[in-house]
Amino acid sequence: MATAEAVEQPQVVRESTWSRISRFLARSPVHILLVVVGLIWLVPTIGLFLTSLLSAQDYLEGGWWQIFSEPSKFTFDNYSAIFDNEAITSSLVTTIWIAIGGTLLPIVVGALAGYAFAWLEFPGRDWLFVIVIALLVVPLQMALIPMFRLYETFGINDTVLALVLFHTGFGLPFAIFLLRNFFIGIPKDLLEAARIDGASEIRIFLRLILPLGLPAIASLAIFQFLWTWNDLLVALVFGRETQPITVAIYSQLAAFGTNIEIIAPATFISLVIPLAVFFAFQRYFVQGLLAGSVK
């Protein structure tokens, strides 16, 4: 396809952009359909962004599309108000800590186990791995009540630590699964050579497995980051007081309609960071997705 277009190029050099576009659309109804569907897919996100740029007064008079006819209504006032809003800014900081901890800890623990399952010999290895696979689909609802009580006993409800540990426990089966499957594909010769040279297992793990496993670790990091950043349910149970951004927005929802000037920009901020991560590391994200689902 790409080569066919390259061959056509010389003939269309002098054409106007508009006639190029219309010719492109005329080529097949499939193109038109995909353009329309693609635009429809973008509308909600664009709508949220434009809503966040309207003052509360202007929003009551009409939806976000009025910005197209009256661009003067465009204002960043909501955003400056949001960044002066102590509840929102502190929830953003909390979210960042949860996401960092909830990403790093499962990677470290999962990489150690992934290496053991891929390259160490010990009795019952396959059985233990079957348990990990079985735990992959255990719904986290199963742990909410007992962990809430256990956290209460230890007095760590409403702390970032409580959330990070919970995300680690439930992120671990996928982390081990993904990393073990990747590590097992590392050429055996490399490991044998290192072992014959007398390298310890921890040295092999640090110097050989981690660098070679970087693509899988990157995929996992993106997944864990998105999960922990985007989580609502776990934070609703264990983080009502030290609320991350999702819970902060949730507590605004009861008054939906009267506080759109808070909800819209806060929601947009909450999705802009995962979106940036997604666009920066899209390749690893897709790779992880394929490894996690197809395998």
Add this chain to the structure above:
Amino acid sequence: MSGASVTAEPRAAGALPPTGKARNWRSYAVAAAFLAPTVFFLGIWVIYPTIWTIIRSFFSRTGDEFVWFDNYEQIFTSDVLLTAVKNNAIWVLVVPALVTSIGLVFAVLTERIGWSVAFKTAVFMPMAISAFAAGVTWRIMYQQDPEQGAINAAIGAAKDAVDPPGALTDAAPSTDALVGTPQGGLTLGEPVEPGSVVALGLTQIPPDEVPDDSAPAVLPEPLSGGITGVVWRDFKPGGGTPGEVESEELGLPGVTVELATADGEQVGSATTEADGTFAFENLEQGSYEVAIGPETFAQPFNGVSWLGERLITPSIIIAYLWIWAGFAMVVIAAGLAAIPRDVLEAARTDGASEWQVFRRVTAPLLAPVLTVVFITMLINVLKVFDIVIAVAPGSVQDDASVLALAMWRTAFGGTSNLGLGSALAVFIFVLVIPVLLLNVRRFRREV
């Protein structure tokens, strides 16, 4: 992912041949050290709670009484919980199949398109957003007032183009001369003949509905061989005299006036000017009936109640499809790309049509990928929570409820019924057990 697709033989893996028991124990100790943190986390955060919750589900609300299956029975007898079960059944029956089909269609359509990356990025992007933020985004889209909700605004614009709203929504005749109702048409009681001038006065018009462009009402001159008249707001500050066109009273533009013969046959229709006047010209002798047509009072579009109790679940499902279609598309597209070109070419050379190639070659080769997408969605749908809580306003959350939402509300939402909450969690768990067994079997076959 290249690494993951390499399925090395795990039994062949491992260290040097064991040279003795001591060496064995040493390597087991190393393995144990590598696995210790995992055992700690899975043991405390996953396995212990799972067992605890299963046991707790057989105890009463406070936990001091063993109640056998009473909590489970309550899932199917309490109205609110039964709604959650039914809604979740709808999700399971509808969503995985829809997501897989949409993903398949997108993947096939984009397969040979040069700019498919742009399309795929647009459709895949919502995957990065939290289901909660996506829900809030769609809640803004779903607002009922067409002035605020984009979806109703689009529907309203389409409807107004086909079926324009009337100039007014409501009014009453100012004198007894007009009879009838706004919805059925207001007819002048006395028939009129060409050359007459008729005054059709209206009152009780909502103040914000008098059009901005209306001018002071004028009683037109008689027209030979025609009927002229005025439709006006027969009211001014202080009241005025009903039935008389006075200064300060405004004409009503855009009103549809209908003319019919005495035996009811419609012969003309006119729209009033800014000053409320209208005219029918070149009429034959005879008597005519003049009426204000019902389309004058055609109601404007008030918006579909997407967030009302009847449509809430379909509305949430649409938002959910918006998130997950990209996932299905990307995974299926990867499956499509893995199908060897020469197999397809061979089928085409043998004279198979494109549809036959798809039906007989592509689809069977794609079946494992479609199954994976379907099952992944099945698990997701059983646990759906964030998007429901974000899209559904508090007043309809009972109508939109699903198992995970019911579980959270039961255990943490005031009533603190830990027995019933545990039973709901176990119920979700039991539903995913077939998938759990499938995963395990697939792994054991692999080894």
